[in-house]
Amino acid sequence: MTMLNNTQSNLLGGATDAVLSMRDVKVHYPVKEGLLQQVTGYVRAVDGVSLSIPRGQTLGLVGESGCGKTTLGRVISGLVAPTNGELWVDVSPEDQKEIDRLSSLSPKEMGQADQATLKRLKENNLLGSMSKEKQRHYRRNCQVVFQDAFSSLNPRQLVRDIVGRPLRVHHEASGDDLDEKVVELLEKVGLGRQHLLRYPHQFSGGQRQRISIARALALNPEFVVLDEPTSALDVSVQAQILNLLVELQKDMGLTYLFITHDLGVVQHMADSIAVMYLGQIAEFGPTADVFNNPLHPYTRILRDSNPSLEDDDEREKWDLSGTVPNPINPPRGCRLHPRCPLAKAECGWSVDDVLTDTERHAPVLFETITRVQRSSDFSVRIEFDQADSATQFATRVGQLSAHDALDRPVAVEGASVDMSFVEVSDAELEQMQEGRWSSCTRTQQLGALPELDSNKSQ
Amino acid sequence: MSDTTLLRVEDLSVHFRSSKGVAHAVDHVSFDIKPHETLALVGETGCGKSVTARSILRLVPEPPGEYASGEVFLRNANDSETDILSSSPKEVRAIRGDRISMIFQDPGKALNPGLTIGRQLAEVFGEHRLSMLFENAEMADSKPSRLAQRVAQQRANAFQKIVFDVTSRGASKRLQKAIDESVMDALADTGIPNPRKIMQSYPHELSGGMKQRVMIAQALACDPDLLIADEPTTALDVTIQARILELIHQMQQRRGMAILYITHDLSLVREFADRVAVMYAGRIVEMGPSADVLASPQHPYTQGLLDAIPRAATPRGELAAIPGTVPQLIDPPAQCHFASRCEFASAACRSVIPVPLTTGPGRTVACHRFDSAESLGVPADFMPVAATVKGKPSR
Numbered sequence: 129m130t131m132l133n134n135t136q137s138n139l140l141g142g143a144t145d146a147v148l149s150m151r152d153v154k155v156h157y158p159v160k161e162g163l164l165q166q167v168t169g170y171v172r173a174v175d176g177v178s179l180s181i182p183r184g185q186t187l188g189l190v191g192e193s194g195c196g197k198t199t200l201g202r203v204i205s206g207l208v209a210p211t212n213g214e215l216w217v218d219v220s221p222e223d224q225k226e227i228d229r230l231s232s233l234s235p236k237e238m239g240q241a242d243q244a245t246l247k248r249l250k251e252n253n254l255l256g257s258m259s260k261e262k263q264r265h266y267r268r269n270c271q272v273v274f275q276d277a278f279s280s281l282n283p284r285q286l287v288r289d290i291v292g293r294p295l296r297v298h299h300e301a302s303g304d305d306l307d308e309k310v311v312e313l314l315e316k317v318g319l320g321r322q323h324l325l326r327y328p329h330q331f332s333g334g335q336r337q338r339i340s341i342a343r344a345l346a347l348n349p350e351f352v353v354l355d356e357p358t359s360a361l362d363v364s365v366q367a368q369i370l371n372l373l374v375e376l377q378k379d380m381g382l383t384y385l386f387i388t389h390d391l392g393v394v395q396h397m398a399d400s401i402a403v404m405y406l407g408q409i410a411e412f413g414p415t416a417d418v419f420n421n422p423l424h425p426y427t428r429i430l431r432d433s434n435p436s437l438e439d440d441d442e443r444e445k446w447d448l449s450g451t452v453p454n455p456i457n458p459p460r461g462c463r464l465h466p467r468c469p470l471a472k473a474e475c476g477w478s479v480d481d482v483l484t485d486t487e488r489h490a491p492v493l494f495e496t497i498t499r500v501q502r503s504s505d506f507s508v509r510i511e512f513d514q515a516d517s518a519t520q521f522a523t524r525v526g527q528l529s530a531h532d533a534l535d536r537p538v539a540v541e542g543a544s545v546d547m548s549f550v551e552v553s554d555a556e557l558e559q560m561q562e563g564r565w566s567s568c569t570r571t572q573q574l575g576a577l578p579e580l581d582s583n584k585s586q
Numbered sequence: 587m588s589d590t591t592l593l594r595v596e597d598l599s600v601h602f603r604s605s606k607g608v609a610h611a612v613d614h615v616s617f618d619i620k621p622h623e624t625l626a627l628v629g630e631t632g633c634g635k636s637v638t639a640r641s642i643l644r645l646v647p648e649p650p651g652e653y654a655s656g657e658v659f660l661r662n663a664n665d666s667e668t669d670i671l672s673s674s675p676k677e678v679r680a681i682r683g684d685r686i687s688m689i690f691q692d693p694g695k696a697l698n699p700g701l702t703i704g705r706q707l708a709e710v711f712g713e714h715r716l717s718m719l720f721e722n723a724e725m726a727d728s729k730p731s732r733l734a735q736r737v738a739q740q741r742a743n744a745f746q747k748i749v750f751d752v753t754s755r756g757a758s759k760r761l762q763k764a765i766d767e768s769v770m771d772a773l774a775d776t777g778i779p780n781p782r783k784i785m786q787s788y789p790h791e792l793s794g795g796m797k798q799r800v801m802i803a804q805a806l807a808c809d810p811d812l813l814i815a816d817e818p819t820t821a822l823d824v825t826i827q828a829r830i831l832e833l834i835h836q837m838q839q840r841r842g843m844a845i846l847y848i849t850h851d852l853s854l855v856r857e858f859a860d861r862v863a864v865m866y867a868g869r870i871v872e873m874g875p876s877a878d879v880l881a882s883p884q885h886p887y888t889q890g891l892l893d894a895i896p897r898a899a900t901p902r903g904e905l906a907a908i909p910g911t912v913p914q915l916i917d918p919p920a921q922c923h924f925a926s927r928c929e930f931a932s933a934a935c936r937s938v939i940p941v942p943l944t945t946g947p948g949r950t951v952a953c954h955r956f957d958s959a960e961s962l963g964v965p966a967d968f969m970p971v972a973a974t975v976k977g978k979p980s981r
Contacts, residue, residue: 192826360852362631364894367893367895368907371903371907389823392896395896396896396902396905417896429825430825433825437853437895449826488779489780491782575746
């Protein structure tokens, strides 16, 4: 995508030795309707994520439920095939640069040498193009710990079978040897031989999560995707599990992708953080910087909503309005703008924002709309059942923040209204400081997060 | 003190009989709630906090549950007290939803998936505010008592019944309008945009935050004196959580009800509660003003809970986890339940059940570190290292 073509940009996470680097990964689920099950749209669960996961570190992925963080985790672990995009495995910094350069070229611009390099890289590192052997190796190397240890363990299997299964599948061990290996794994996660012949229901939540972790570590992976590993646990147990994870990382040199909605946990665990909103990454950067000096209003809001035990200074708390928009038809421009306390004209107002707002706050008026004729996302002709409603609608639009984004005044003509907004391209991530990325257009202009306009009307 | 309490729980014990033995889910718990205050009940999964809350409304199923001891007194307007646990089921039903109401943890499970939001909320008014509805529908003289009786019989579709019962078409329309208006007011009060549309939707059509708002509207429809909020935000995102808590707080200020707030998250307590009671394995181990308790916890368990919360300043991998696991509640031995996980535990802790000791204004703690060997009747070398505390703790 254009972001990658940008001269100064390499990937989020920079040109480091990466266990995995994703380029423009998309997962779109078709929405089918009617008798014939025709595809009427796509749920854009993950919509263009480029991210590299540096080896030996912990990358935190945070966001609200439904923002696509779990889907992204599933793409990485190979449980969901991406609709679009590339996953490069085990890329060295040099290869990273090479891929950057090559992916910005069109096939015509490539010389023979370039094409050979690309072919070599693809065969060695690109998931999907590399040999079956290598793909299997990646699968072994990348393991997952799921959120709900209650449903991710087979209730009819013994711990020996659950933890031993990966070993058996990959012909690593069998018989007594298998038992010994399982015991070794259990001891690693703080359980023991006495637990070998028990069923999952005989364990507490924390112990079950330990079994899950033992299973993930059975094949000595380098990379573990932790999908909300502690959200079902109590704080005291959560602390035990987090300590265990850190210890294992030190011992085995693991790379973690830590998916969570708990900012306290991610702040404690992660080296760098990617904040997701509606399928896209809103902000990326080193953990401490992102928390102390957020460059995206969404990060700031998440931080402010997180209750803390320490007395925070009497700073103003930012708040999100409204609800998460429909991921089938996400807002144009910056995806946060309909809910953002900082939203201004340039943030990408479009026809849908006005219609959604009308439906929500003036339902009676919304009912009077008889026809909506769009020429684009930004320009529309709305017909009402009477002229009165049209005038009322025009006045309403005049009071919205979207009003500033109109490229000409709303034209009322009898019972119909013509409206057109300034077209805005979709917000893209931009490197603001060394290693800090934000997709907020206003922040990008100012170079820092704007102040909250306190006398804002909305 | 007692003349201003709204709710008094005295020595409450709830047991569950199972094939393995008797589980002491709630074990001699006493606390009180004053009007307009927020008391937080904090503890880990399985510590008995939800059972305590449900006992207040007598919602624990019997069997397998059993109220082994104790009383729950609710103060009435005329200063008399009703013991909820010994009242008749009819009296308890009059209290539920009217004087004490409850918000449950998972709004997706607590709302009836087969009824529209409007119908569900209408039930509350049908149960407790029939005369008000008839008045609003200008039907005050049309024998509400007979209708009310019918409604009681046909609770599930209360309103359909009334509407069809009222012979005149105009009257039934007026009544339906009165119902709709009451429901809409209740919904609008919780900041739900477009209540008319929400009323006609089913629970599955709403988001989690919206469902929780509906629950709050339902709980507050009859202006209760006490709202029991059982982990109202556990199933929600942080951004929504902040707004739901803010909403509950606003409603409290506007309506002046007391709140019993049940949570496992200590960081919410600081912002939200006046007083906090920490529960462990069925017993309240520490109670006091929330700022004091969080600033200087006295019970080792409270200290452990606070230390386990990840903070920016804690070095990675060095969270102070409480070692061990929560003990079994089935036929517990007569000792401090926390003894097996406590760094201070001594012989006395393993042989005598600690009782709550007053250690300051409004503060109690159930820990032998604050007690003396004489009052426990054990040799002095059985005692754990004494805690330093201002003033003399008293029983």
